[in-house]
Amino acid sequence: EVQLVQSGAEVKKPGESLKISCKGSGYSFNNYWIAWVRQMPGKGLEWMGIIYPGDSDTTYSPSFQGQVTISADKSVSTAYLQWSSLKASDTAMYYCARHRKEKIINDYWGQGTLVTVSS
Amino acid sequence: QSALTQPASVSGSPGQSITISCTGTSSDVGGYNYVSWYQHHPGKAPKLVIYEVSNRPSGVSNRFSGSKSGNTASLTIFGLQAEDEADYYCSSYTSSSTYYVFGTGTKVTVL
Secondary structure, three states, X not given: OOEEEEOOOEEEOOOOOEEEEEEEEOOOHHHOEEEEEEEOOOOOEEEEEEEEOOOOEEEEOOOOEOOXXXXXXXXXXXXXXXXXXXXXXXXXXXXXXXXXXXXOEEEEEOOOEEEEEOO | OOOEEOOOEEEEOOOOOEEEEEEOOXXXXXXXXOEEEEEEXXXXXXXXXXXXXXXXXXXOXXXXXXXXXXXXXXXXXXXXXXXXXXXEEEEEEOOOOOOEEEEOOEEEEEO
């Protein structure tokens, strides 16, 4: 069974750093892209970017380029999303998903990680 | 790259059919058959219900149907059921540097 399990909710202060994770199982993690998607409170889904764990090839949405870093460690079948200096506007639910480029779809999703940034 | 345009809300009674539109441009919806639709119940992970404009993943009810005409894609839900009450998002490949874009989302209410 394909599963993506994300790390737990985080509460941080502005300016702090953060790295959240997404662990894949039940499939060949190295051979499928992982996408990250943001949902701000009361808002819609936003595409952040994708990474290919096999070679760490990464594409960012221009809206998120330079704002976050997407990475992966194929040895532990885990993808990451990190911030070096959080802002209150980073408060959101973040989802990872397995992305299939040949069909341009996100077929399996993680349960989401809620990030709250507040002073 | 702006989000694809969807109506904010659509409603219908149980058993009725509803259609959600998703309008883009020739650089995304109109130019490629890579439109997909996601059902999102609050607090849960989104679920793929339609891909490549009109294909249903295994296990998705045949009450969900997708189509496209020009720059506008549509999701139709036949025989509306209470469990269909959720947010629905279209998405598409885009030839812009963004690569992929979601729609603005539509809240479906079952009356």
